[in-house]
Amino acid sequence: MSRRILAVLSLALGVTLTVFAATSSRWTQIPAKEHLRTNPLGGQPEAAAAGAQVYREHCLQCHKADARGDGRKRPSLRSERLQSASDGDIEWFLRQGDLGRGMPSWSSLPEMQRWQVVAYLRSIQ
């Protein structure tokens, strides 16, 4: 009986994961109110410097020291997409991640550190 329950649960889990793994690009899903948010640390050079430190600790391993990615699965962060994105777009993307495409959610980073990363990414465009 318990094995049957486990088999059913495993099947349900597999179907759920398959359905949810197929999602469209995150950039097209950003809510309007998030798009309009501005960086509370914008224009502060020290915020970009602190963001560089956070970048080295969390982002560098995938996006590389020059933020140009690996040319394959790990995209460059010096891109037109980033240049045209608002501060709110980038912070939302960091918070949400793109789990289906390998980008973790960084909601576990304190909000101020996410904004510091946004300031850093702005400074390198």
Next chain:
Amino acid sequence: MFLYPHKRLLQPTLWLLIGLSACLAPAGRAQEKPYFVTYSHDLEEPGNLEVETKTALARPEGSNRYGATAMELEYGLRAWWTTELYLDGQATANDSTLYTGFRWENRFRPLMREHVVNPVLYIEYENTSGADKTILEVVGHDGQSDLASPNGEARREHQHEAELKLILSSNLKDWNVSENFIAEKDLGHAPWEFGYAVGVAHPLRSAASGRNCTFCREKFMAGVEAYGGLGDVAALTMRDTSHYVAPLLGWQLPKGMRLSLSPGFGLTSSSLDRVYRVGLAFEFNQIGGWFHSENGGAQ
């Protein structure tokens, strides 16, 4: 390999692990909370391997002191899927030191977006002996009497168990609040047993200082967790169950290392009076890349 409570044996193992990690680990760091029993919705970053030892030190009433360690190998298969292997062992004073079994667990995030409450599904297979004392969860009527049997007697009991958890977790204003509902079933005969774990954690400082530092407040995270048993299908109750509350402190060290400390306090007569926990984690970044060249071919 697992736990040597005597200082002369512990030190070489610990220093070997630290030395290896210092040589191999790039400057990465984990993002996990300092919980020992509670799970949040943080998963391992894809391609990263975290090696962590979780040690519990306690003395059941009328029995000998013991130290039990779970060595955890956690790998991020996908951004939404983490798999972990635990190797458990323990040493009891005036008794023996022994390997007590393994656990293999998988955690999945079924929802690809971040929500106010984020569910994670957890499935574990556990093959341990009755001598396992790591207390990585408390279910059913687990109590200190289960931890008091001599190793020679306890190791004869074999546990083949499946464990399911529903992990609910929220990151709100830099606070993490996590709730776990646990259902465990011995695949042989015993009924489903239930338990819970809840935790709250917060960094001591939200903004990064921008300096390379070890003792900055942003490197520390404090919190508290509570966990205990909820009986079984025959009696869903808190009577004759164990419950604990445990303050937590996590310290992010250089070179991808993390130290976690937690004194736990038993709240019922079935509980241990105190459980002291120490966790030491090492994060190895992108180990999948170690076996592939930059152009995608295997080295």
